[in-house]
Amino acid sequence: MLAIVDDNGVKRYLVTLNINGDSYTRVVKANTLLVNFLREELNLTGTKKGCELGDCGSCTVLMDGKPVNSCIVLVMEAEGHEITTIEGVAQNDKLDRVQESFVEHAAIQCGYCTPGMVLSAKALLTKNPHPTEHEIREAIAGNLCRCTGYVNIVKAILAAAGEQ
Amino acid sequence: MSDNYTQIGKSVTRIDALEKVTGRAKYTADMKFPNMLVGKLLLSPHAHARIINIDTSEAEKLPGVKAVITHRDVPDKKYGLSPARWDENIFCIDKVRYVGDKVAAVAAIDEETVYKALKLIKVDYEVLPAVFDPFEAMKEGAPQIFDIYPGNINTEIHQHFGDVDQAFKEAYYVRTDRLDGQRTYQCPLEPHATIAYWEGSRVTVYSSIQSVHYLQYYLAQVFGLKMGDVRVVKTYIGGGFGGKMDPSGLDFASVALAKKTGRPVKMFFDREDMFYNNRGRHAQFMNFTTGVTKEGKILGVHADFVMDGGAYTGLGVASAYYAGALLTILYDFENYKFDMYRVVTNLPGCGAQRGHGQPQPRFAFESHLDNIAEHLGIDPLEMRILNARKPGTMTVQGFKVDSYGLKEAMEKARDISGWRDKKGKLPPGQGIGMGNGGFVSGAGYAIYRTDLPHSVATIKVTDDGTSAILYTGAIEIGQGSDTVLCQMAAEAMGYRYEDMKIVAGDTDLAAHDLGAYASRQTLMSGAAVKQAGEEVKKLILETAAGMMDVSAGELDCRDGIVFVKSNPQITKTFAEAARTYFVKHGQLIGRGSYRPPKLGGVHKGSAVGTSPAYSAATQVAEVEIDRETGEVQVKEAWDVHDCGFVINPALLHAQVHGAFYMGMGESIWEEVLFDQNGKLINGNLAEYRLPTALDMPPVASELVDTVDPNAPWGVKEVGEGATTPTMGCISNAIYDAIGVRVKSLPITYEKIWRALKEKK
Numbered sequence: 001m002l003a004i005v006d007d008n009g010v011k012r013y014l015v016t017l018n019i020n021g022d023s024y025t026r027v028v029k030a031n032t033l034l035v036n037f038l039r040e041e042l043n044l045t046g047t048k049k050g051c052e053l054g055d056c057g058s059c060t061v062l063m064d065g066k067p068v069n070s071c072i073v074l075v076m077e078a079e080g081h082e083i084t085t086i087e088g089v090a091q092n093d094k095l096d097r098v099q100e101s102f103v104e105h106a107a108i109q110c111g112y113c114t115p116g117m118v119l120s121a122k123a124l125l126t127k128n129p130h131p132t133e134h135e136i137r138e139a140i141a142g143n144l145c146r147c148t149g150y151v152n153i154v155k156a157i158l159a160a161a162g163e164q
Numbered sequence: 165m166s167d168n169y170t171q172i173g174k175s176v177t178r179i180d181a182l183e184k185v186t187g188r189a190k191y192t193a194d195m196k197f198p199n200m201l202v203g204k205l206l207l208s209p210h211a212h213a214r215i216i217n218i219d220t221s222e223a224e225k226l227p228g229v230k231a232v233i234t235h236r237d238v239p240d241k242k243y244g245l246s247p248a249r250w251d252e253n254i255f256c257i258d259k260v261r262y263v264g265d266k267v268a269a270v271a272a273i274d275e276e277t278v279y280k281a282l283k284l285i286k287v288d289y290e291v292l293p294a295v296f297d298p299f300e301a302m303k304e305g306a307p308q309i310f311d312i313y314p315g316n317i318n319t320e321i322h323q324h325f326g327d328v329d330q331a332f333k334e335a336y337y338v339r340t341d342r343l344d345g346q347r348t349y350q351c352p353l354e355p356h357a358t359i360a361y362w363e364g365s366r367v368t369v370y371s372s373i374q375s376v377h378y379l380q381y382y383l384a385q386v387f388g389l390k391m392g393d394v395r396v397v398k399t400y401i402g403g404g405f406g407g408k409m410d411p412s413g414l415d416f417a418s419v420a421l422a423k424k425t426g427r428p429v430k431m432f433f434d435r436e437d438m439f440y441n442n443r444g445r446h447a448q449f450m451n452f453t454t455g456v457t458k459e460g461k462i463l464g465v466h467a468d469f470v471m472d473g474g475a476y477t478g479l480g481v482a483s484a485y486y487a488g489a490l491l492t493i494l495y496d497f498e499n500y501k502f503d504m505y506r507v508v509t510n511l512p513g514c515g516a517q518r519g520h521g522q523p524q525p526r527f528a529f530e531s532h533l534d535n536i537a538e539h540l541g542i543d544p545l546e547m548r549i550l551n552a553r554k555p556g557t558m559t560v561q562g563f564k565v566d567s568y569g570l571k572e573a574m575e576k577a578r579d580i581s582g583w584r585d586k587k588g589k590l591p592p593g594q595g596i597g598m599g600n601g602g603f604v605s606g607a608g609y610a611i612y613r614t615d616l617p618h619s620v621a622t623i624k625v626t627d628d629g630t631s632a633i634l635y636t637g638a639i640e641i642g643q644g645s646d647t648v649l650c651q652m653a654a655e656a657m658g659y660r661y662e663d664m665k666i667v668a669g670d671t672d673l674a675a676h677d678l679g680a681y682a683s684r685q686t687l688m689s690g691a692a693v694k695q696a697g698e699e700v701k702k703l704i705l706e707t708a709a710g711m712m713d714v715s716a717g718e719l720d721c722r723d724g725i726v727f728v729k730s731n732p733q734i735t736k737t738f739a740e741a742a743r744t745y746f747v748k749h750g751q752l753i754g755r756g757s758y759r760p761p762k763l764g765g766v767h768k769g770s771a772v773g774t775s776p777a778y779s780a781a782t783q784v785a786e787v788e789i790d791r792e793t794g795e796v797q798v799k800e801a802w803d804v805h806d807c808g809f810v811i812n813p814a815l816l817h818a819q820v821h822g823a824f825y826m827g828m829g830e831s832i833w834e835e836v837l838f839d840q841n842g843k844l845i846n847g848n849l850a851e852y853r854l855p856t857a858l859d860m861p862p863v864a865s866e867l868v869d870t871v872d873p874n875a876p877w878g879v880k881e882v883g884e885g886a887t888t889p890t891m892g893c894i895s896n897a898i899y900d901a902i903g904v905r906v907k908s909l910p911i912t913y914e915k916i917w918r919a920l921k922e923k924k
Contacts, residue, residue, distance in 0.1 A: 144353065
């Protein structure tokens with residue numbers, strides 16, 4: 001990996017990340033977090049920061065289809081993997097079925113957990129197209145929501161699963 | 165009922181659903197402005213200390229740092245949300261009063277530089293003895309936190325209506341119970357952020373705030389600016405629950421840093437900062453004494469409370485009054501005494517969290533009522549039905565209650581939950597409990613004394629009439645106010661929700677409104693919106709009358725179509741009429757304004773608890789306890805709500821789900837803890853335990869029909885009221901399961917385990 005060192009001796013690395021199918025090449029420090037890279041470097045602000053400790057799931061993105069908390073993933077670790085953010089879920093302005101189901105089932109309130117929830121749900125349904133309600137609850141247990149009590153979110157995911 | 169309407173009473177899709185589900189919705193921290201700096205507050209590491217000196221010189225020298233400010237750089241005018249006790253400065257001047265108190269702020273080119281600079285600020289403190297317990301704080305010789313609060317007493321309330329002593333003399337049974345609440349936090353998922361920039365003498369502030377009006381007012385007051393020189397804008401807000409009601413240190417500091425640097429400054433709290441700076445729920449320590457007849461009729465109640473206010477007042481005076489004010493709304497009795505001491509301590513200041521001062525007293529009183537019912541050998545639900553307030557009555561304090569469906573809510577909750585087959589009949593380790601609650605549908609008085617209307621609204625129909633824009637200062641924080649207000653506007657105009665747009669929460673572009681607190685917007689903002697819509701409709705009908713050669717009185721307009729009432733086949737579209745109006749007269753605009761009528765009694769503090777309309781709610785929950793570990797599982801819950809006419813049922817039930825969820829968290833898991841030096845122990849979302857999807861039971865949400873005469877279309881609140889019965893409900897269910905009363909919140913596994921052990 002190409003590294004450059006500035007006058008203060010700080011090392012920076014040239015990285016290329018695959019995000020939502022596109023390649024982005026940037027220079028980052030070794031400790032740059034994926035969430036900050038997405039938000040600050042690429043302006044992909046659909047990935048939210050809620051705790052910056054990996055507790056709340058607001059910053060969930062998919063790494064090779066698996067949900068990860070992008071606030072505890074380094075950019076350096078993300079290189080070579082396919083990253084999907086909420087901006088990459090709808091295709092050409094056409095909502096994904098999970099997104100449609102969230103809209104139809106009133107599963108959105110303040111919307112801050114929504115991107116992470118949608119991505120966790122998407123990861124679940126890709127792996128397990130017909131989950132039980134309990135499996136859905138387990139899959140989103142790492143995504144906190146303070147508004148909905150998860151009631152309509154679970155309903156929305158169940159409904160989306162039923163139609164897949 | 166909803167058949168009469170085309171736009172309201174329907175579960176239309178949220179107006180912001182698409183933006184939110186795609187991640188396009190921009191919250192304050194998502195926004196960038198050219199040349200923008202990043203800022204952060206320096207917080208006190210001590211709970212109580214005198215500031216001897218602050219040396220910012222090293223921090224200022226760090227490359228990339230553009231400004232370091234302390235109290236010397238900002239006005240020294242005090243502020244607070246409640247004008248009765250303005251006791252807070254932008255930055256501490258002589259003393260810090262809790263770990264997390266605001267000492268200085270830095271603006272720099274990036275976040276990393278900001279954190280480095282904060283470490284370079286040298287503050288010399290003389291550490292003072294601190295006090296963290298309100299009962300210790302009231303003792304003689306305790307450290308004095310403020311000169312203006314001798315004995316650390318911040319607010320003292322003594323109200324007496326009727327004659328409680330006489331009522332106790334006449335009672336068949338008099339019982340006292342002491343129950344304690346805990347300190348909890350709103351924990352909206354979006355941490356608070358603010359961006360400020362100046363253009364000449366004018367400042368624009370983007371903030372995650374529940375009221376743009378109050379923030380505009382307080383910024384103008386503290387900085388000595390004209391209101392017209394302060395523009396406050398909110399974008400999308402990731403939840404509030406009361407935590408974004410008080411102006412935050414970020415709001416003031418970002419304005420000052422932006423002024424000093426001449427650049428936009430973005431500031432934000434991290435999650436731990438949120439626990440230090442958001443004004444969480446007060447811990448209350450509650451003694452209830454109640455006298456009842458043999459049949460369980462309440463004759464008199466004495467509520468004797470102490471509340472831990474933390475270091476500053478904020479909205480806390482209102483919290484203290486709310487704690488006692490609303491008790492008499494639910495149950496009808498003639499003799500009531502309320503004593504309260506709100507005490508300052510060296511912990512973060514407390515304020516309003518969903519339900520304001522009321523949920524913990526509801527927990528205590530509902531638990532207390534079950535104890536009384538058990539002693540009398542009567543069903544606790546039937547005992548409450550005996551005491552439930554009837555519609556069209558007045559409380560002893562002078563609160564007028566028109567529509568009120570608590571009795572019906574209890575009856576329905578009893579029936580749908582299978583209460584009669586379950587109460588006292590479940591197998592060991594399982595239990596069922598109930599609790600009641602409710603709330604004001606907007607406060608009768610603004611937070612500061614003012615003759616301004618509480619809500620105004622403007623509707624502009626676009627030039628060709630194919631869409632209309634509602635301008636409102638009402639604040640969407642997730643509850644759905646943008647959606648229901650557009651439904652209400654469309655209904656009043658005879659228009660279509662799908663063609664409505666909204667501009668909200670911008671003191672320049674939108675219309676004045678007091679904002680999202682006290683569950684006020686559906687009723688109060690709704691009243692202004694309805695009036696504005698009706699004005700538009702009147703102009704449309706007059707214009708169409710000219711076009712159709714009939715009188716306006718012969719016409720009506722629904723769903724975007726103007727028609728002759730006696731012959732609905734004869735029509736014009738709303739858009740055609742609107743365009744004609746625009747050609748003839750210019751912009752088609754409707755305006756509305758709402759102010760509550762004069763409400764309440766004459767005693768001190770009589771303003772708190774007044775409202776045009778009161779909601780009521782009953783919740784029933786079933787729990788199962790692991791008798792070996794004390795683990796609680798909430799298995800199922802039922803909520804029946806009297807919230808008047810419902811504008812959007814899907815959004816309403818979603819509020820109930822979330823309210824029960826929050827109440828359940830506070831019942832069993834949520835409690836913020838501090839060490840012996842006042843430092844947070846669990847200021848994060850792993851150890852401050854918000855329930856997850858695995859903890860949440862099925863919730864049935866049902867309604868009873870009432871239509872309140874004092875509200876547009878008879879609406880009432882739901883968002884806060886639905887969280888007020890939960891803690892009492894779960895407390896009673898746990899008691900039913902184990903036969904021991906855990907007397908403090910949260911009712912943790914450990915407390916249950918210990919209670920079971922002691923019982924053996």
